[in-house]
Amino acid sequence: MKKIAYILCLGILFAGCDNSKIDKETFSTQSNISQEEIKKAQNLDExxxxxxxxxxxxxxxxxxxxxxxxxxxxxxxCQWCDRLKDDIKEDKSTQELLKKDFKSYYINLSYEKTHNVDFESKKEKVNSATLASQYNIRPTPTIVFLDKSGKPIVIYPGYLSQVQFKVFLDFIASGEYLKAKNQQEMHQMLQAKLQGE
Structure with missing residues (x-):
């Protein structure tokens, strides 16, 4: 009886080890992932x-x-990020200013994404973390204002009310920032405008 049980166990063991059906199609590779799935993963931040x-x-x-x-x-x-977006949603005049003079991007650092950055002064392919480190991003939200060639004008860490945000938008879109001799003077000019809001 023990011999029969032993032979039966060996038969099951060898039947379970048959690897003749294993081939490269059995394992998932990136090429098996559909382009739609790749695009969906790349655009989770939307x-x-x-x-x-x-x-x-x-x-x-x-x-x-x-x-x-x-x-x-x-x-x-990030409650302040959400508040900034909600403020923009509710303020049609801010939306008009943004659409008229600015190309705007919301970069969610909770997701890793590849960005093709194409400015006159810079062309590169970077991920979200690298892009954030290039502008020394610490708190969120942080708003980076760039000129048309991609050079930073001003980086503002934190939330801006819509009134304050519009001061920044007007200051940049009007070209008034160009009157400043250096960054310190530009910050003083902005500060004076914000206090006079």
Missing amino acids: ASYKGLEHIFSNTSEISSNGKFVILIFGKNN
Whole structure:
């Protein structure tokens, strides 16, 4: 009886070890992932600015197209990021200013994404973390205002009310920032405008 049980166990063991059906199709490779799934993973961040797609461009391709550029760095569960986006949603005049003179991007640092950055002074392919480190992003939101060639004009860490945000937008779109001899003078000019809001 023990011999029969032993032979039966060996038979099951060898039947379970048959690897003749294992081939390269059995294992998942990146080539088996559909382009649609790859695109969906690359664009998870789009939900971050739902309702503002007419203001924020897809961050896969970041360029100026002859306009000033705004990069807003945010994260999921950031109450001030959400408040800034809600303020923009509610303020039609801010939306008009953004559409007229700026190319705007919302970069959600909760997701890793590849960005093709294409400015006169810089052309590169970078991920979200690298892009954030280039502008020394610490808190969220942080708003980076760039000129048409992609050079930083001013980087503002933190939330801006819509009144304050419009001061920044007007200051840059009007070219008034060009009157400053250096960064310190530009910050003083902005500070004076913000206090006079």
